[in-house]
Amino acid sequence: MEGTNVEVSLAKGDAATVLLYVARRFAYEIDMLRAGDLQGHTTDRTVGASFESNYLSGTAIAIRPMHYPLGADVKNTGMSETERIVTADILADCEGVVAWGGHLKPVKQSHFHIDVKPGDPRLKRLAARIRGWNDTPGEGAGSIDAFTPARRHLAARFQ
Secondary structure: OOOOOOOOOOOOOHHHHHHHHHHHHHHHHOOOOOOOOEEOOOOOOOOOOHHHHHHHHOOEEEEOOOOOOOOOOHHHHOOOHHHHHHHHHHHHHOOOOEEEHHHOOOOOOOEEEEOOOOOOHHHHHHHHHHHHHHOOOOOOOOOOOOOOHHHHHHHHHHO
């Protein structure tokens, strides 16, 4: 993953572009990721929740899954308020293309997956926009302040 020493296996193409954007935002705005903090594609068919099957297709990531495991009590062991604000901002940027495990049952705040069907034009548009940000200095991951009033307003529906 660009900007870190972390590697992750994902489905190639637009899904990887979007999921890596999510992970980079987490790394830059919450805390830098280290080895073992990012999981992607797996062939292990053991899943604790149906949404975890997305790891089999390489269309999901888990960011710090040991910190935010499946079913963890959100109040006592989940993300901090700051982490949830940044996560909501990331989801707002993804315009409904990415689902977050904090909104799923059972909860898994470390989980993010592509939430549109293959070929959905929203995925292609989002990936193109992210690639544009990646090619433009001062745009995209690493340049965003999730705490500005305008961004907080846009992200409110994703909290």
